[in-house]
Amino acid sequence: MTPEKIVILTGAGISAESGLSTFRDAGGLWAQHRVEDVATPEAYQRDPTLVHAFYNARRTRAAEAEPNAAHIALARLEAKHPGDVLIITQNVDDLHARAGSRNLVHMHGRLMGALCHACQHRWPAPREMRATDPCPACNAAQTRPDIVWFGEVPYGAEIIDPALSAADLFVAIGTSGNVYPAAAYAQHTARLGAHTVQINLEAASNARDFAESHFGPATDVVPKWVESILRR
Numbered sequence: 001m002t003p004e005k006i007v008i009l010t011g012a013g014i015s016a017e018s019g020l021s022t023f024r025d026a027g028g029l030w031a032q033h034r035v036e037d038v039a040t041p042e043a044y045q046r047d048p049t050l051v052h053a054f055y056n057a058r059r060t061r062a063a064e065a066e067p068n069a070a071h072i073a074l075a076r077l078e079a080k081h082p083g084d085v086l087i088i089t090q091n092v093d094d095l096h097a098r099a100g101s102r103n104l105v106h107m108h109g110r111l112m113g114a115l116c117h118a119c120q121h122r123w124p125a126p127r128e129m130r131a132t133d134p135c136p137a138c139n140a141a142q143t144r145p146d147i148v149w150f151g152e153v154p155y156g157a158e159i160i161d162p163a164l165s166a167a168d169l170f171v172a173i174g175t176s177g178n179v180y181p182a183a184a185y186a187q188h189t190a191r192l193g194a195h196t197v198q199i200n201l202e203a204a205s206n207a208r209d210f211a212e213s214h215f216g217p218a219t220d221v222v223p224k225w226v227e228s229i230l231r232r
Helices: 012-016 041-046 048-064 069-080 095-099 157-166 182-191 218-230
Strands: 005-010 084-089 104-106 109-116 122-124 143-147 169-173 195-200 212-215
Touching (some): 005 069, 012 069, 157 182
Antiparallel strands (some): 109 143
């Protein structure tokens, strides 16, 4: 039976094969900094120059990366599936959008976006951002990346919550199962009757919440899984 409403959660694992490091990668950007120093509102208040330097480097790497076969396969699923496909991504890169996905929620924000800390105005981020950059709307010199930092509320609940409630199929790809609220989505949708699938290199921390599992590189497993859905 073909699922009508598919909700897909993606994490760092889907972009790793495009060369973007995850929290746990040795030698990656995250390995050079403590989360408390670069990814909290308090860190921004304490040392905005360091925070901007960190995200400027991430933005540069993301801009140089290319969508991989997994991103492209999910865009194809959205285009070809007769029902609804929503991608909720924990990633802040723009690889899903560049692959062609349109029904997309960036729950943790976007590297390619700038946010005014004073008035909440948003605009496209330049490659290099500084806290002293003036806001185009209010002229305040309180520019920050449009990123949901630890301790802040994720974006898109008004879209995510009803989509999860209506899902026939929930799929988590490249996620650790450690970051909430996303880590609770599989259990929530399963309780409401959805079939749950994880696609990962190895079992996620919340593996018990999935009825079906596929393990291996996302660039290999995701296209095969998409084809299996489109053939139904």
